[in-house]
Amino acid sequence: MNDVKKDLKKPAKIMLREIVDKVYAEAWEAKKRGEPVGWSSSKFPAEIAETLGLKVCYPENQAAAIAAKHGGKRMCEYAESLGYDNDICGYARISLAFAAGAECEEKPMPQPDFLLCCNNICNCMTKWYENIARMHNIPLIMIDIPYNNTPEVNDENITYIRAQFENAIKQLEKISGKKFNTEKFKRVCENANRTAKAWLKACSFCQYKPSPLSGFDLFNHMAVVVTARCRKESAEAFEALAAEYEESVNNGTSTWHYDENYRIMFEGIPCWPELQNLFRPLKEKGINTTAIVYAPAFGFVYNNMDEMIRAYCKAPNSVCLETGVDWREGICRENKVDGILVHYNRSCKPWSGYMPEMERRFRKDLGVAVVGFDGDQADPRNFANAQYITRVEGLYEIMESKKNGGL
Amino acid sequence: MTDIEILLAQFEEIANNPKKQLEQYISEGKKVIGCYPYYVPEELIYAAGMIPMGLWGKRGNPNKAKEYFAPFYCSLVQMNLEMALNGDLQKLSGVVHTTLCDTLRPSSQNFRVAMDKIPMIFLAHPQNRKPEFGVEYTMAIYSKMLNQLEEIVGRKVSAGDIKEAIKVYNENRQAKREFVKNAGMHPELISAVQRSAVLKSSYFMEKHLHTTMLNELNKMLQASPIEEWHGTRVVTSGIICDNPSFLKILDDNRIAIAADDVAHESRSFRKDAPYNEDPIRSLAVQFADQDQDTILYDPSLNSRPSHIIDLVKNSNAQGVIVLMMTFCDPEEMEYPSLYNALKEAKIPCLKIGYNHQITDFGQARTSLQAFAEVLSMKN
Numbered sequence: 001m002n003d004v005k006k007d008l009k010k011p012a013k014i015m016l017r018e019i020v021d022k023v024y025a026e027a028w029e030a031k032k033r034g035e036p037v038g039w040s041s042s043k044f045p046a047e048i049a050e051t052l053g054l055k056v057c058y059p060e061n062q063a064a065a066i067a068a069k070h071g072g073k074r075m076c077e078y079a080e081s082l083g084y085d086n087d088i089c090g091y092a093r094i095s096l097a098f099a100a101g102a103e104c105e106e107k108p109m110p111q112p113d114f115l116l117c118c119n120n121i122c123n124c125m126t127k128w129y130e131n132i133a134r135m136h137n138i139p140l141i142m143i144d145i146p147y148n149n150t151p152e153v154n155d156e157n158i159t160y161i162r163a164q165f166e167n168a169i170k171q172l173e174k175i176s177g178k179k180f181n182t183e184k185f186k187r188v189c190e191n192a193n194r195t196a197k198a199w200l201k202a203c204s205f206c207q208y209k210p211s212p213l214s215g216f217d218l219f220n221h222m223a224v225v226v227t228a229r230c231r232k233e234s235a236e237a238f239e240a241l242a243a244e245y246e247e248s249v250n251n252g253t254s255t256w257h258y259d260e261n262y263r264i265m266f267e268g269i270p271c272w273p274e275l276q277n278l279f280r281p282l283k284e285k286g287i288n289t290t291a292i293v294y295a296p297a298f299g300f301v302y303n304n305m306d307e308m309i310r311a312y313c314k315a316p317n318s319v320c321l322e323t324g325v326d327w328r329e330g331i332c333r334e335n336k337v338d339g340i341l342v343h344y345n346r347s348c349k350p351w352s353g354y355m356p357e358m359e360r361r362f363r364k365d366l367g368v369a370v371v372g373f374d375g376d377q378a379d380p381r382n383f384a385n386a387q388y389i390t391r392v393e394g395l396y397e398i399m400e401s402k403k404n405g406g407l
Numbered sequence: 408m409t410d411i412e413i414l415l416a417q418f419e420e421i422a423n424n425p426k427k428q429l430e431q432y433i434s435e436g437k438k439v440i441g442c443y444p445y446y447v448p449e450e451l452i453y454a455a456g457m458i459p460m461g462l463w464g465k466r467g468n469p470n471k472a473k474e475y476f477a478p479f480y481c482s483l484v485q486m487n488l489e490m491a492l493n494g495d496l497q498k499l500s501g502v503v504h505t506t507l508c509d510t511l512r513p514s515s516q517n518f519r520v521a522m523d524k525i526p527m528i529f530l531a532h533p534q535n536r537k538p539e540f541g542v543e544y545t546m547a548i549y550s551k552m553l554n555q556l557e558e559i560v561g562r563k564v565s566a567g568d569i570k571e572a573i574k575v576y577n578e579n580r581q582a583k584r585e586f587v588k589n590a591g592m593h594p595e596l597i598s599a600v601q602r603s604a605v606l607k608s609s610y611f612m613e614k615h616l617h618t619t620m621l622n623e624l625n626k627m628l629q630a631s632p633i634e635e636w637h638g639t640r641v642v643t644s645g646i647i648c649d650n651p652s653f654l655k656i657l658d659d660n661r662i663a664i665a666a667d668d669v670a671h672e673s674r675s676f677r678k679d680a681p682y683n684e685d686p687i688r689s690l691a692v693q694f695a696d697q698d699q700d701t702i703l704y705d706p707s708l709n710s711r712p713s714h715i716i717d718l719v720k721n722s723n724a725q726g727v728i729v730l731m732m733t734f735c736d737p738e739e740m741e742y743p744s745l746y747n748a749l750k751e752a753k754i755p756c757l758k759i760g761y762n763h764q765i766t767d768f769g770q771a772r773t774s775l776q777a778f779a780e781v782l783s784m785k786n
Contacts (some may be wrong), residue, residue, distance in 0.1 A: 084739065085731075
């Protein structure tokens, strides 16, 4: 009987995929019903819109999906034809092109009626969303999270951000025509916490040697933590994923089907149009990715409003150098990496801007091999496969040498 | 030399020799604080009896700064770090580092790590600066900045000191605004190179002294008869436009700067600090009032293009030259809206790539010659 049940159980990756599909399907349905649909930056406090029952789509997730399906170059060029410089973030260019009406079969979503912008990720987000608000003449709800220079978030920041949360609630009450229900908010927050914890638990299975998963899987699964972290089914899906990994550890199986000669951290956002190219030399050399910065970056766990605000102050591009280093070195140690592959992401100035210093710290503090390559999260024109292959070979050689007592 | 020329030469001497100014202050026993762009409340530094000096990069190529930045970062920030790593800033008693763009964010961390002997005063301005909660946040961070300055100078700064500094700075801003108008009306007396030097020198001078010199210049300009200008008139827009080689091309082609929307120039002195019993609130409200800037959130969404169109109309300019700082995404993001608005208003616009590394503006020269012809036909 148990075996029958087990056979009927959906694999977690299918559950996760269905959740993302549902987020976008619900947005389309809401649009058809004439309800306002929003576009939101990935680290805007999703708990607010969810509490008010507003349907929201995520341009960063859309841009990544379009880029992974090889529509990035076409969309970026469309944006450039509108006057946006090719120096601008690839996600922003794709999103601006879509907002301006570029055809896009890869990942269509409803055009927005309101915008939720939080600049904890970057300042580029502010101007990106302003441009869309202008194009569509729609309201923009702005939550500004000042950059931090210390690991602790200052009290004045909390007071400032709390006032903005309250302001955003008022603005969204008007848009939704609903009153903010604090009881529902509590339940939504519980879901968000449960999702975050389950996500972190699933990511933590990378610590096992050999790992029950290929770290690249997490890049796919993170779509749910971006688009649907306040939903109960997201928590359940990540819990199921964690259970599968646990089972794999017990059974000695893995989604990584190659040798695990070495384990690395992949630093930065992946080059979505080049996932195959990124993966190929790694699998050939038996290098599994067992640490990604997105694990802690989306693990928003909190117990009250102040803690929630502090959690939203901790995006990869809003924390100080020391916190950024601590996060990374923490997951590198936990997940026992031998090396770090740093993506110098042409699209992301705040992220790549302190990478040379981080590289130095990784080498000194962890004693592991560190190699960088040039790429882009969405624009394939900024990636050179030959350079990437050479850099991975270099990383492999340093790891080999270290293993054999050299360097 | 005329009296105007004598004064202009003095401004140019200061603008071109910030190091000499710094040495002078140090020899007088004064403490100097470097200020990154943008919107540093220099009044607090002045009130503490120290000298604020602007850090807007210098011409040249980054070398040591490459140890901290990949190549795709703006030259202003890279050259500031380069100056620091070369020891040019070692005599500063502190540096105020802002974070209003995506390059300044990591730059603050790189500067702090690379220059651990120079106290860094970290200043993260709010984007939601206009509501009361934004003003209060600004007041909180300005108060912290003041505390750090007090530590550096070793004494308390009174509200009266700050009020006096605000008065000095408001007078200086007023004098600069007047000068911009006067320079636009007298391109035959003030070249683009000289205009830049007059404005740039204020970053390296004690403001009351700059105001005294500038008031004198303004008086002379106002007393000069308006002459017919046999050339064209433009509004410049961008982050910085202080390279004499570039500005000389404007002069050679009789392209006068009638007004500007440049961060290093007019954007920095558009707004005075209004009077308030609490001078910290005055400064916070002044920042809240800042608008039409690519690096600031614009709650009204589209105020900058109409502001620049007004600048063109009010200054009798015929076109706009956008100095696009390489790798500056806020400026790049706001370019399409500006371009479309100018096109709709039938105002010619020329975009020219600009950074601290360019030494040969040959391509720009050709574009500017052609642009001048287009503008002259518009007359």
